Amino acid sequence: MKTPELSRRNTALIRSLHTRHGRKKSGLCLCEGVRAVTELCTLRPELIRFAVATERGLAALGRELLCEVNLLSEATFDELSGTVHSQGVLAVAETPPEAGSADVPQEPFLLALDGVGDPGNFGTICRTLRAAGLETLWYTRGSIDPFGDKAIRAGMGAQFALKLRSFADLGALREAAAELGFRRFYVTDPHGGESCFTAPGLFDHSVVVIGGEANGATMLADAEHVIIPMPGKFESLNAAQAATVFLFEYVRRSEGAR
Amino acid sequence: MKTPELSRRNTALIRSLHTRHGRKKSGLCLCEGVRAVTELCTLRPELIRFAVATERGLAALGRELLCEVNLLSEATFDELSGTVHSQGVLAVAETPPEAGSADVPQEPFLLALDGVGDPGNFGTICRTLRAAGLETLWYTRGSIDPFGDKAIRAGMGAQFALKLRSFADLGALREAAAELGFRRFYVTDPHGGESCFTAPGLFDHSVVVIGGEANGATMLADAEHVIIPMPGKFESLNAAQAATVFLFEYVRRSEGAR
Numbered sequence: 001m002k003t004p005e006l007s008r009r010n011t012a013l014i015r016s017l018h019t020r021h022g023r024k025k026s027g028l029c030l031c032e033g034v035r036a037v038t039e040l041c042t043l044r045p046e047l048i049r050f051a052v053a054t055e056r057g058l059a060a061l062g063r064e065l066l067c068e069v070n071l072l073s074e075a076t077f078d079e080l081s082g083t084v085h086s087q088g089v090l091a092v093a094e095t096p097p098e099a100g101s102a103d104v105p106q107e108p109f110l111l112a113l114d115g116v117g118d119p120g121n122f123g124t125i126c127r128t129l130r131a132a133g134l135e136t137l138w139y140t141r142g143s144i145d146p147f148g149d150k151a152i153r154a155g156m157g158a159q160f161a162l163k164l165r166s167f168a169d170l171g172a173l174r175e176a177a178a179e180l181g182f183r184r185f186y187v188t189d190p191h192g193g194e195s196c197f198t199a200p201g202l203f204d205h206s207v208v209v210i211g212g213e214a215n216g217a218t219m220l221a222d223a224e225h226v227i228i229p230m231p232g233k234f235e236s237l238n239a240a241q242a243a244t245v246f247l248f249e250y251v252r253r254s255e256g257a258r
Numbered sequence: 259m260k261t262p263e264l265s266r267r268n269t270a271l272i273r274s275l276h277t278r279h280g281r282k283k284s285g286l287c288l289c290e291g292v293r294a295v296t297e298l299c300t301l302r303p304e305l306i307r308f309a310v311a312t313e314r315g316l317a318a319l320g321r322e323l324l325c326e327v328n329l330l331s332e333a334t335f336d337e338l339s340g341t342v343h344s345q346g347v348l349a350v351a352e353t354p355p356e357a358g359s360a361d362v363p364q365e366p367f368l369l370a371l372d373g374v375g376d377p378g379n380f381g382t383i384c385r386t387l388r389a390a391g392l393e394t395l396w397y398t399r400g401s402i403d404p405f406g407d408k409a410i411r412a413g414m415g416a417q418f419a420l421k422l423r424s425f426a427d428l429g430a431l432r433e434a435a436a437e438l439g440f441r442r443f444y445v446t447d448p449h450g451g452e453s454c455f456t457a458p459g460l461f462d463h464s465v466v467v468i469g470g471e472a473n474g475a476t477m478l479a480d481a482e483h484v485i486i487p488m489p490g491k492f493e494s495l496n497a498a499q500a501a502t503v504f505l506f507e508y509v510r511r512s513e514g515a516r
Contacts, residue, residue: 128499133489197510231391241386244502252455
């Protein structure tokens with residue numbers, strides 16, 4: 001159903017969803033861009049409340065949206081968009097609840113993020129995790145909201161496919177993981193430890209922790225340290241690049257095992 | 259030498275350097291942030307014309323800047339900064355000339371970018387390449403300016419350490435590489451080809467081409483196709499993530515060979 005007008009109420013709602021406060025209050029999030037909206041429609045169509053698009057955005061989407069669609073001019077759309085060069089389509093959706101203790105991860109290892117506060121990095125890691133064939137992502141609470149509009153754009157909606165679960169700190173995360181049988185605990189450390197390319201138990205009932213850019217990961221007692229060898233001695237990798245190295249080292253080993 | 263005032267002329271100059279036109283006209287670029295300025299000071303101090311900082315920015319830098327430094331208030335600095343949460347330090351520097359045909363790459367393989375137009379991706383790839391111990395990056399001309407302020411921020415100044423060289427198109431790049439002895443030519447292809455984890459000649463006198471997000475890499479006749487295995491069947495990786503997989507597969511193989 002296409003309607004030419006966006007109500008004042010929904011205009012205000014969309015504006016509010018660019019803020020964490022607005023998302024928390026409404027329980028909704030903003031999913032913008034052709035690929036993110038496509039992912040949302042494919043994975044969790046039941047979450048969509050309504051969509052806003054331009055003619056160009058709908059053409060690029062190339063599929064029917066089974067919800068109310070407000071068709072706007074480019075100029076009006078741009079006022080609602082979080083990007084400079086918009087793709088002309090966004091959906092307002094319910095934020096899915098996070099995974100609970102009953103969600104037992106089926107993967108051989110868990111990727112965990114400690115203090116990754118940049119929404120672009122967080123979203124990119126969601127997307128890369130999904131490309132690697134995994135679905136569980138655990139993280140410590142901090143400034144990041146996985147369903148913030150920037151994180152969703154960077155993740156191209158991969159968030160909606162994942163089982164995300166947050167913890168107060170890395171200690172609590174470790175405890176929950178151990179209870180589910182993930183007892184090995186590896187923390188990435190730029191200064192030393194086993195090489196991520198040779199550590200034998202790296203993906204065996206384990207947790208692999210990637211730290212944020214500002215402070216790295218919390219160094220828990222008895223954690224095993226793992227390092228990404230860096231011949232260039234350049235201080236450290238971006239958190240999303242570090243996660244990519246681990247995720248695709250996992251893919252490489254799995255391919256070899258087949 | 260610290261001066262409390264920034265001249266009108268330099269204020270206008272800094273503003274102009276946020277645009278490609280301004281950078282081209284002046285031959286200068288804007289290097290912003292603590293780590294990027296540190297890199298610039300370490301690698302190419304002779305390029306710096308002057309710097310602008312707040313007290314906080316200078317403290318975070320923790321080193322003497324051997325050039326004219328204009329000390330500004332946070333509010334005045336923010337008007338010049340390209341970021342929302344600035345780190346309070348930026349330098350205006352000469353853009354280094356690009357590598358020429360006399361610069362023979364010493365690496366066993368060349369990473370090449372075809373149509374990577376996103377400055378964040380381009381900068382991240384510069385940083386990751388440097389972490390992997392490489393210094394040559396070739397690319398096809400497009401919308402990207404490696405010394406744009408966003409690309410420098412994402413690269414944390416790694417650009418100043420690299421030998422960058424641009425070509426009109428992938429065919430011209432291939433020809434120049436072959437002349438220097440890099441005769442194998444691999445193009446990443448999301449649809450098929452040899453696995454990047456097993457292709458034996460991947461880093462042996464070769465070029466590895468990563469495509470941009472919009473259109474992928476140009477498929478030249480007779481190029482070898484190489485694929486990043488993606489168990490998740492998620493459409494494709496971000497260009498910077500794809501580059502990271504190749505760069506650290508190279509590191510992994512080099513570590514094994516030692």
